[in-house]
Amino acid sequence: MAANQRLAALMIEAGFLDRAGEIGRKRFARAVSESKAARTAGRSYNHTYVSRWLSGVTPRDDATREGIREALCTRLGRRIDADELGFRTLVTTSPDLGLAYPERPDDGVGNVAELLEADLTGAAAVAEAPTSVAAWNEASVAWLVGAQKQLSDGAGPRKVGMADVERLRTMRGTFDRLDSTFGGAHARTALVQYLRGELPRLLRARAEPDVRRALFVAAGEATQLAAWMSYDAGSHGLAQRYFIQALGFADAGGDRLLAASLLDAMSHQASFVGRHREAANLARAARLGTESMSVPILRSHFHIMEARALARLGEADACDRAMNAAVENFGSHVSGDGPEWIGYFDAAELAAELGHCQRDLGRPQEAVVHATTALASASGDYLRSDFFVAMVLADAHLDAGDVEEGCRVAAKALAVGEGLDSARCRGYVGEFRQRLTKHARSAAVRDFVEGARTSTLWTPNGQ
Incomplete structure (x- = not known):
């Protein structure tokens, strides 16, 4: 049995080998030698080379790998990509890959x-x-x-x-x-x-x-x-x-709706890494690309992603318009009228997103209302999402001056989220930690920090 099963399978399909791998190695060596890549590089091969390739040895030069690929493409009459050859990657991965x-x-x-x-x-x-x-x-x-x-x-x-x-x-x-x-x-x-x-x-x-x-x-x-x-x-x-x-x-x-949701997801990531203007544009592109399709639940999510970005930019009027559009579209949707994968976006999720926006706009009281609503109506099926909104609620209480309640909510969230292995969760905790610096003399903060030391989410590197 050949160590390089992918190459062996292609050679069998192309007729260079039988199932036992006993015939055609010399013929394959000639085909590779006659490839454009091999001739350009002045390379030639015999059956011993083929045996090595099948045993798992990876050719170190690009010309040989390309010659093998070319010989198989010619014989099979279809495209063969380099990854199909089964060779261990020796070349440096391009930083532009993907x-x-x-x-x-x-x-x-x-x-x-x-x-x-x-x-x-x-x-x-x-x-x-x-x-x-x-x-x-x-x-x-x-x-x-x-x-x-x-x-x-x-x-x-x-x-x-x-x-x-x-x-x-x-x-x-x-x-x-x-x-x-x-x-x-x-x-x-x-x-x-x-x-x-x-x-x-x-x-x-x-x-x-x-x-x-x-x-x-x-x-x-x-x-x-x-x-x-x-x-x-x-x-x-x-x-x-x-x-x-x-x-x-x-x-x-x-699937245009799935494609638009991917731009929507990119918007979410762009906001998280601080590229808020790009995040707003990605959410708008998702909406623009589905204008002719009447799916209110998706339009609602596109608007709220735009709002999340605008809130971080501090553009309150534009954010308010986007939030209102999200609420309006959500209110006009009928349960089950969108793709199955958007089913998670319910009233609790919308309230959580509104809470994020209001917190980032510096409106802690409004953020408390939305975040509390989200937690009260959450299904419990999405532990990580519940953790996010709990930390938003804790942030909002701190911003409103209610330090003890903010610490209480955060401590409960850390206990519930202890099993989460998530850099995003640690990012939310990091934001809360920054807010605590303004209240460092508070006894409630000192007690909270002492209790949080054992949490993997509290330590910056998760160790």
């Missing part, structure tokens, strides 16, 4: 395969990458103007059906529940490992047109979750790249 909106759906498949691989190997180029303002702007414009080419037919040896789509969606749902309950950092690597093994293979397989469209939409949803979990874990550059590629998948599958 930032460009894919011109073709197949480009997106290759981008995500490389991103997942780089993610799993801890490549610093993506694991430690900052966000790019230009990438947000370019992705939103590309989607709005319809820059992506049409979805092509799959060309892989395997055919997939709706059962494969449902399996992908079911697995996504499982990881989504883990994310909401324990934080993005808890099971993020497990999701990435699953997607690396399944997603490229499924998206490259043959399928009926309706199945292929549904598969790309499901891939968009799954990649979006990888983005959210990376964002929650604090890997913002990586999350941005997953969001952009998920946008391409949603576009390829023809």
